[in-house]
Amino acid sequence: MSKPTVDRMLAGFKSFKAMYYEQRPERVEDLVNMGQKPEVLLIACSDSRVDPAILTNAEPGEMFVVRNVANLVPPYEPDENYHGTSAAIEFAVRDLKVKDIVILGHSGCGGMEALVEHGEAGKVPERDFIGEWVSMAKCCLHHGPDVDEVSRHSICNSLDNLMTFPFIKDRIDAGDLHLHGWWYGMKEGILWQYDSAKGEFVQGL
Ligand SMILES: [Zn+2]
Structure with a gap:
């Protein structure tokens, strides 16, 4: 056994x-x-199959990692609510002064399935938090119903949301912070990378 x-x-x-x-x-x-002096902030899904350190062969100290359901970045909303992802982003950018932010999405994402099924309603039956959380990407639903397609577009939406953080926009404008969108096709073992000039994901590795 x-x-x-x-x-x-x-x-x-x-x-x-x-x-x-x-x-x-x-x-x-x-x-x-x-x-710690990590140069990279990586925002990944909590999915057990897509551990960023394993996928990138990173060493201790190299990546500051935020993981949440469906690797989502909320818009800049400094209010009295609890903003775990935004707090981590703030610390990484303002205090650790990372040079790159990577959003890593993946195929077969359960959070994205919840978005496609229930995002418009913003409520998953018999669940208290998931529906509201993933609904932040509901503007991507018109790219559906293919879950993987919505997943890739939600990375672009999260990249746009990163730009709503003034301390991120300032550093990008100054040229010392760079954003990246990656999408991992699990079945084929391919890492797609967002090409902002083409406005699409191109096959990377
Ligand atoms: Zn996922």
């Missing part, structure tokens, strides 16, 4: 510890003593 996942995760931590604390202790010392 195979071990429960949490047991394998604990064994995985032992492997991680051996790789960094025993084989590359200087890397850990740098991260502890110098603090």
